[in-house]
Amino acid sequence: MWRDLPIAWLQLTHSKAKFTVAVTGVVVAVLLMWMQLGFLDALYRSATSVARHLRGDLVLLSPNTKTFMQLEPFAKRHIARSLGHEGVANVYALYVGMAMWKNPWNGEKRRLFVFGMEPDYATFEADGLEELLPITLAPDVGIFDAASRPEFGPVGKSVRHGEPVAAEINGRLIRIAGVTTIGAGFQADGNFVTSTANYLRIMNDPRSSIVQVGLIRLKPGADSKQVQRDLAAMYGNEMTVMTTDEVVAREYDFLTRTAPIGFVFTLGTIVGCVIGFAIVYQVLYTDISNHLPQFATLKAMGYTDRYLASVVVQEALILAAAGFIPGSLLGMALFAVAKAATMLPMYVTWDRAIEVFVLTFTMCTVSGLLAMRRLRAADPAEIF
Amino acid sequence: MTTITDTTAKSASFATGSEGPAIRVRGLNHFFGEGELRKQILFDVDFEIAAGEVVILTGPSGCGKTTLLSLIGGLRAIMEGSVQVLGRELYGATREEIIASRRQTGFVFQLHNLLDFLTARQNVEMSVQLDAAISVRERKHRAEAMLAKVGLANRLDYYPTALSGGQRQRVSIARALAGEPRLILADEPTAALDSHSGRQAVELVQAMAREQGCTVLMVTHDTRILDIADRVVRMEDGRML
Numbered sequence: 001m002w003r004d005l006p007i008a009w010l011q012l013t014h015s016k017a018k019f020t021v022a023v024t025g026v027v028v029a030v031l032l033m034w035m036q037l038g039f040l041d042a043l044y045r046s047a048t049s050v051a052r053h054l055r056g057d058l059v060l061l062s063p064n065t066k067t068f069m070q071l072e073p074f075a076k077r078h079i080a081r082s083l084g085h086e087g088v089a090n091v092y093a094l095y096v097g098m099a100m101w102k103n104p105w106n107g108e109k110r111r112l113f114v115f116g117m118e119p120d121y122a123t124f125e126a127d128g129l130e131e132l133l134p135i136t137l138a139p140d141v142g143i144f145d146a147a148s149r150p151e152f153g154p155v156g157k158s159v160r161h162g163e164p165v166a167a168e169i170n171g172r173l174i175r176i177a178g179v180t181t182i183g184a185g186f187q188a189d190g191n192f193v194t195s196t197a198n199y200l201r202i203m204n205d206p207r208s209s210i211v212q213v214g215l216i217r218l219k220p221g222a223d224s225k226q227v228q229r230d231l232a233a234m235y236g237n238e239m240t241v242m243t244t245d246e247v248v249a250r251e252y253d254f255l256t257r258t259a260p261i262g263f264v265f266t267l268g269t270i271v272g273c274v275i276g277f278a279i280v281y282q283v284l285y286t287d288i289s290n291h292l293p294q295f296a297t298l299k300a301m302g303y304t305d306r307y308l309a310s311v312v313v314q315e316a317l318i319l320a321a322a323g324f325i326p327g328s329l330l331g332m333a334l335f336a337v338a339k340a341a342t343m344l345p346m347y348v349t350w351d352r353a354i355e356v357f358v359l360t361f362t363m364c365t366v367s368g369l370l371a372m373r374r375l376r377a378a379d380p381a382e383i384f
Numbered sequence: 385m386t387t388i389t390d391t392t393a394k395s396a397s398f399a400t401g402s403e404g405p406a407i408r409v410r411g412l413n414h415f416f417g418e419g420e421l422r423k424q425i426l427f428d429v430d431f432e433i434a435a436g437e438v439v440i441l442t443g444p445s446g447c448g449k450t451t452l453l454s455l456i457g458g459l460r461a462i463m464e465g466s467v468q469v470l471g472r473e474l475y476g477a478t479r480e481e482i483i484a485s486r487r488q489t490g491f492v493f494q495l496h497n498l499l500d501f502l503t504a505r506q507n508v509e510m511s512v513q514l515d516a517a518i519s520v521r522e523r524k525h526r527a528e529a530m531l532a533k534v535g536l537a538n539r540l541d542y543y544p545t546a547l548s549g550g551q552r553q554r555v556s557i558a559r560a561l562a563g564e565p566r567l568i569l570a571d572e573p574t575a576a577l578d579s580h581s582g583r584q585a586v587e588l589v590q591a592m593a594r595e596q597g598c599t600v601l602m603v604t605h606d607t608r609i610l611d612i613a614d615r616v617v618r619m620e621d622g623r624m625l
Contacts, residue, residue, distance in 0.1 A: 003520050004513055005506055007499070014501035297497040300459055301563070302487030302514050380459040383493060 008314035011287060018120075024284040026323020027330065029276025029363065033356045034331025035338075036268035041352060042344040043261060049182050049345075050115070050249045050369070053125040057224050058231065059083075059247050060214030067254045068247070071212035079214035082231055087222030093122045093198045094213035101190065102168040103153040110151055112190035114169065116199020123215050129131065129193060132178035136195035140172065146179040148190030149343050154212050155179065169202050180323035214239075243261050276363045280319050284312060288378075295378040304329045309372050316368030320361045327360075328353065404471060406567055406599035407433040407456055412465035414451055414622075426450050427622045429465070435566075438590055438600040440610055443619035445454065449603045450571055452619070457489055457569045458482045470566055487514050490560030490598075492570035494591060496552040498544040504531055504555045505540040511563040530558040534588055550581030557585060566594055570602040574609060586612055604619050 013019050045052075053069045060079055064072035079091045095116030100109050117123045119137045122130040132143050144165075146156030156179045158165050167178040169192065182191040200208055214233075217222055224243055231241045242250070255262040288295065295308055332348050339346040425448045433439050441449050454460045455467055455474070462475045472485050490511070499506045508527035508543055509531040512518055515618040518526070534554040544552050553573065560568060567590070568591060574582030587600070590612045593600045610616050 003501070005509055007502065007510075010506070011501045013497075291499070293495070293497050294499045297491070297493070298499075298510070300457065300486060300491050301511055302483050302489075304483060380457075381454050383459075383495075383497060 008311045009318060011291070012315050012318055013340055022279065022319055023322045023326075024296070025279030026276050026281075026319050026360070026364070027226060027327040029272045029279070030323050030327025030356060030360055031331050031334070032272030032275065033269055033359055034328065034352070035334060036272060037352055038268070038331070038335055038338070038346050039344070040262060040265035041349075042342075043265065044252055044255055045345040045347075047255055048248055050096075050124050051247050051251050054123075054213075054244050054247070055123055055125055055213060055217075056215035056244065057217040057218040057222075058228055058236055059242050060216065060235075060243060061242065061247075062212075063237055063240050065212075065240065066258070068251055073210045073216075074239065075207045076211045076214075079211070079216075081234065082214075082216050085227060085230055085234075087218050087227040087230075089217045089219045089222075091217070092118065092123050093211045094194070094216040095196060095203075096212040097199070097203050098193070099170045099202055101152055101192070102171075103151065103212045104165065104167045105153040108151065110149075110189060112148065112152070112169075112192055114199060114342045115191065115193045116196045116203075117193070119195045121212070126193075127181040128178070129180045133181065133195075135177040136193075136198055138177075140198060140201065141175045141177045142169075142192050142194035142198060143178045143180050144176045145182040145191035145193070147181045148342060152190045163355075166372045170204065172202055172204075174198075174202065176338060177269070205320055231322055246306070273359055273363045276323070276360065277367050278362050280316060280367035281371055283319070284368060285374055287315070288312065288371060288374040292378045293383055296380045296383045298358060299378060300380040300383060305375070308375050308378070312372045312375065313365065316364040316371075317361065320364035324357060324360050328356065331356070343344075404435070405432040405468075406435045406437070406470055407431075407601065408468040408540050409452075409456070409468075410465060410466040411414055412452075412455070412462070414455065414460075414463055415447070425622050429622075429624055431617060433599055433601060433622050436567055438593060438612065438614045439602070440613035440616045441601060441603045441619060442605055442607075442610070442616060443500055443625075444605070447619045448622040449619050453569055453571055453601065457491060458485045487563070488566050490526055490563060490565035490568045492553075492557055492560045492568065492573045494572040494575045496544070496556040496576075498552055498555055498559070500544050503541045503543055504536060504547065504558075507544070508559045508562045511559045514563055527558075530562040531555070533592065534558045548581075550584065552579055553577055553581070553585045554588065557588055557592070561589075561596065561598075563593075564596060564598075566598050568598055568600045568602075570600065570604075571604075572604055573602065574604060574606045579608065582606065583609060 013333055047069055062072040062074040076093055082088050082091050097114050098111050099114045100114045102109050119133050122133050129143065135141055136143065144155045155165055155176055159176055159179045166173055167176065180193065196208065218227060228241050228243060235241060256266060298308065335346045335348055338344065344377060409429055409431050412426055412429040413424065415422050415424050417423050429452065443449050455462055456469055458474055465475065467474045469485050470488055472481060474482065474485060499510070503525045508530055508597065512523045512526050528540060533535060534557055536551060537556055539547060539551060547555065547610050568589060571590065573585050577585060586609045589600060
C-alpha cells in the first residue's frame with residue numbers, strides 16, 4: 001500500500017486552486033469547532049471555578065439548588081446535624097450572594113458575586129485566599145478577585161502596588177485588603193470574598209441562619225461514599241448531599257444540556273461540523289463524478305472496489321489533516337484575542353485539541369464514506 | 385478426454401501457460417434490457433483465438449462486437465454460454481477470478497481514459513503497480529522503458545492535457561502493455577485519431593504484442609488497418625460470420 005502511487009494526494013493537489021478552496025473549508029470548520037468548544041469550556045470553567053475548588057469532601061445543598069449559578073438558601077442548622085456522624089471531622093458554611101459594586105474610578109455599577117465564610121477556614125481554593133482571609137476579621141474589609149472584568153476598575157493592579165482601594169458594595173464602603181484569582185464568568189463578571197460577618201453587613205441581612213452551601217470535611221480514613229449514604233438517609237428530602245466530584249459533574253451537565261448558553265455552543269460546534277462535512281463531501285463527490293470513466297478504467301485494469309474506496313477515504317483524511325493544522329493555529333490565536341477581550345478562561349489544552357481532531361476526522365471520514373457511494377456509477381462495462 | 389463441448393469444466397489449471405487457445409467462446413448469448421424491452425445482442429457466438437494470434441473483429445455498428453469484447457474482458461457478467469480467457473472460465477466466476485482475469489488483460493480504449501491528474505509515466509505506473517512484487521524503482525524504470533518504446537521518452541512528466549491525441553493513445557498503449565498482459569483487448573483504438581497516428585498506434589500494438597508474445601483482439605471498422613491482423617473475423621447482427 002505504502003509503495004503505491006499516492007493517487008489520492010495527486011488527485012487532490014492536481015488543481016492548486018481547488019485544493020486551496022477545499023482546505024479553506026476545512027480550516028473554517030476547524031476554527032469554528034475550536035471557538036465553540038473553547039467558549040463552552042470557558043463557560044464551564046468559569047461557572048464551576050468555585051464548585052471545582054471547594055475544600056471539602058461532601059457538599060450540602062438545598063434540594064432546590066440545580067446549579068451553583070443559582071444557589072437556593074437553606075437553614076444553617078441543617079449543616080450542624082452532620083457533626084453527629086462519626087466520620088465527619090468538621091462542617092463549614094459558605095454564604096453566596098450577589099451585590100452591586102460601584103467602580104471607585106468612574107462610579108459605574110456592576111453586579112458581582114459575594115462569598116462569605118469564617119475567616120479561619122477558606123472554603124474554596126483560590127490564589128492566596130487562605131493567607132489573606134484572616135484580614136477579613138476586621139469590619140468592612142474584603143478580598144477582590146483580580147480576574148474580574150476590567151469594568152470593575154484596576155483593583156488588582158492598585159492593590160498590588162500598595163495603593164489603598166475602597167469601593168461601595170451595595171452602598172457600603174468596603175476596603176479591599178487583598179486580591180485573589182477566581183475568574184469572570186457568564187453569570188457574574190466579578191467576585192468578592194469576605195468574612196461571614198462582613199457578608200451579612202453587605203447583604204444588609206442580619207439572618208446568619210440562612211446559608212447557601214454547606215461543606216463537610218471527613219476524618220482521615222472515613223469512606224466518603226458511606227458517609228454520603230448515611231447523611232442522605234438522615235436528611236431525607238430536606239438536603240442534598242453530594243461529593244465534590246458530583247457537584248462538578250452536575251454543574252457541567254446543567255451547563256451543557258439544561259442551560260441555553262451551553263446548548264448554543266454545542267449547536268455552534270455541530271454547525272462547524274456540518275459546514276466542514278458539506279464542503280468535503282462536495283469536493284470529493286465532484287472529483288469522483290469528473291473522473292468516472294477513469295475510475296472505471298482502473299476497475300477494468302484490475303483495481304478493486306476496495307482500492308478505489310480507500311482512495312476516497314485517503315482524500316478525506318488528507319483534507320482533514322491539511323485543514324486541522326492551520327485551523328488549529330488560527331484557533332489558538334483567536335483564543336488569545338478572546339481571552340484578552342472577555343477575561344474568560346480560554347485555554348488551549350490537549351483535551352480540546354484531541355476533541356477537535358476527532359471531530360474533524362470523523363467529519364471528513366463520513367463525507368468520504370458518503371461520497372464513495374458515487375463510485376458505484378463507475379461501471380467498467382460502460383467504458384468501451 | 386477428447387470432448388470439446390465440456391466448456392464449463394474447471395480447466396484453468398492445465399490451460400495456463402499451455403498452448404491451448406487464449407480465448408474460447410462457446411454458445412454465448414447476451415441480452416440487454418428487461419421484460420418486454422429485452423433485446424438479444426449476441427446469438428450463440430462460438431469462436432476461438434489461439435495464443436499469440438492477432439485478430440481483428442469487424443462489422444457494422446451495433447452488431448455486438450463491443451459487447452463481446454467487454455464480456456471477454458470480464459467487464460460484464462456472462463448470462464448464457466461459456467467464455468474462457470487464458471484458460472479461466474468467466475461464466476459464474478467469482479469477483480476475485482474476474483479481477484485476476486482483468487489483471488492479465490491489457491485494455492486499449494477508443495478514448496484513452498488516462499487519469500488527468502497523473503503524468504504519462506504515472507499513468508503507466510498504475511498498471512505496473514498491480515503486481516505487488518515489483519519495487520518502486522523497478523516500476524518507474526519499466527514505465528519509462530515502455531514509454532520510450534512508444535516514442536514518448538521525452539514526454540515522461542507531461543500531463544495528458546499537454547499531449548496530442550496520438551500521444552495520449554500511445555501512453556494508453558504503453559499502459560496496457562506495461563503490465564505484461566497475455567491478452568490485449570482494443571476497442572476502436574484508431575477512432576479518435578487521424579489516419580497516420582491511427583496506423584502508428586495499431587502497428588505499435590501489433591509489434592509490441594509480438595515482442596511479448598501476447599494475444600490481441602481488436603475491434604474496429606477501420607478497414608485501412610485490417611492488414612496488421614493474422615485473421616479477420618466478421619460479425620453481423622450479433623452472429624459470427
